[in-house]
Amino acid sequence: MPRTDIPDIVIGRLPLYLRALTRLSKEGHDITSSHELGEQLGISSAQIRKDLSHFGEFxxxxxxxTIQTLSTELQRILKVDTEWQVALVGIGHLGQAIANYGGFADRGFRISHLFDNSPERIGKRVNGLTVTALDEMATVIEEEGIRIAMIATPARSAQQVADILIEAGVQAILCYAPIIISVPEPVRVQYIDPVIHLQRMSYYIDD
Amino acid sequence: MPRTDIPDIVIGRLPLYLRALTRLSKEGHDITSSHELGEQLGISSAQIRKDLSHFGEFxxxxxxxTIQTLSTELQRILKVDTEWQVALVGIGHLGQAIANYGGFADRGFRISHLFDNSPERIGKRVNGLTVTALDEMATVIEEEGIRIAMIATPARSAQQVADILIEAGVQAILCYAPIIISVPEPVRVQYIDPVIHLQRMSYYIDD
DNA sequence: TAGATTGTTAATCGATTAACAATC
DNA sequence: TAGATTGTTAATCGATTAACAATC
Structure with missing residues (x-):
């Protein structure tokens, strides 16, 4: 159970630590230090030690x-020591690319269900999964106990889709639509909007 | 020219303000307030006023x-009042989805060049653009004066691609590869790794 | 005018970092 | 042992917020 007194900004860095550890492990390292991790991530070693100290002494x-030990601990803390089923809603260009993306494997997530409301897409197979009608989504989410979803629909549908997902039991949403959706208290939302990142960088371009 | 004394965290919120203004405008509003904007974004009205005050009185x-006025000002500040050409490197599933994504239009960016090193992809047309060989990338970037690039290659190629881009004059990189790349001082990098967002949320799921 | 909202200041709050005893 | 690095404390730094005069 998450200790509510740990700042979300700390939680936000743990996945970065985990990713860096995985990389070091792949490069053949067995042991690392807060200094080495910080170097790789552009974060001070003091911050890494402080962050980890919220959870124990590793x-x-x-x-x-020990990379293996710390990785395992972080996976446990982040609850990615088992694999979550993830629903993906909106199977257009972007949705299909997400469905085909191989980067979820071994990081705690597996896209298990695809939903769309377009007749041309329903029944279609993408990366071994069949696209199901939006009408059936609530039932499937409930029956399967799915807790995480990604929304890759047009912006105008995102809020409505989110409402259905949450009603059916989803607690975490990764939203690719460029719109802020309202969700009730315990539900988490994160956004991916590439333009936001680009605009944040164009400010600094001197040219 | 960016005033170097403005915190990056403030710059990071300006694109959110701009996106919210665009939405309000589409909904037919002409005027808004720091309170209304804050409501929509989950940010305090005081913070919005403080952020804007770094740049003037609007x-x-x-x-x-006035939504139109503030939008125009933010676009000018963020340097998205004209359209940047953007190079996209790596035209696999993800790269093709990005190339087909319609959300860049009118937000300051246009994907103008596609690069890949796979013989099957070179010469292929995606959304009206022809995939060019990686060998020609440096020359094209220099000749066209491209300053912004997106990397959608596998992780193992990302650093090498970034090195070439930067050498050719790129100053901002949006990296979809799940790896932190090293870049020299004035160059900016932002990352998009969906798993990082998912792991940040799974921590909070009680189930 | 009365009500509303800005821009700004000062206070508060929280996050980061420096430093170091503990100890492997 | 000598060198290195952790975990933690206290100090510093920076960001957020509350409050309000100015004024539309």
Whole structure:
């Protein structure tokens, strides 16, 4: 159970630590240090140690951290030590690309259901999954106990889709539509809008 | 020219303000207030006023902000009042979806060049653009004066691609590869890794 | 005018960092 | 042992918010 007194900004860095550890492991390292991790991530070593200290003591003075151990701990803390089923809604260009994306495997998530309301797409197969009608979504989500969903519909449909998902039991939504959706209290939403990132960078271009 | 004393965290919120204004405008509003904007974004009205005050005075006491005026000002500040050409590298599933994505139009960016190194993809047409060989990338970027690029290659190629882009004059990179790339000082990088967002949310799921 | 909202200041709040004892 | 690195405390730094005079 999450300890409610841990700042969300700390939680937000844990996945970065996990990703960096995975990379170091792939490169053949067995042990690392807060300094090495910080170097790789552009974060101070003090911050990494402070962040981890919220959850326990995972290192050894003079040595550092065993990558395997720390990875396992972070996976447990983030609840990605088992695989979540994820529903994907909206199977247009973007949705299909997401469905075909191989990067979810081994990071705790597996797209298990595809939904769309367009007659041309319903019944279509994408990466081994069949697109199901939006009408059936609530039932399927409930029956399967799905807790995480991604929305890749046009902006105008996103709020309505979110309402249905939440009603059916979804607690976390990753929204690709460029619109802020309203959700009730315990539900989490994160957004992916590439233009926001581009605009944040264009400010700094001198040219 | 960016005033270097303005915190990056403030710059990061300006695109959100711009997006919210665009939405309000589409809904038929002409005028808004820091309170209304904050409501929509989940940000305090005081913060919005403080952020904007770094750049000038755009509102009117007792009334609020003219949406059209504030939008234009934000576009100017963020340098998206003209359209940037953007190079896209890596034309696999994800790259093709990005190339087909319609959401860049009118927000300051236009994908103008596609690059890949796979013989099957070179010469192929995607959304009206022809995929060019990676070998020619440096030359094209330089000749066209391209300053912004997106990387949608596998993680293992991302650093090498970034090096070429930067050498050719690119100053801002949006990286879809799940890896942190090293770049020299003035160059900006932003990342899009959906799993990071999912892991940040799974922590909070009680179930 | 009365009501509303801005821009700004000062206070508060929270996050980051520096430093170091503990100890492997 | 000597060197290195952790976990933690206290200090610093920076961001957010409350409050309000100015004024439309």
């Amino acid at each position: 290192g050894k003075q003079g040595t550092g951290y | 509102g009117k006491q007792g009334t609020g902000y």
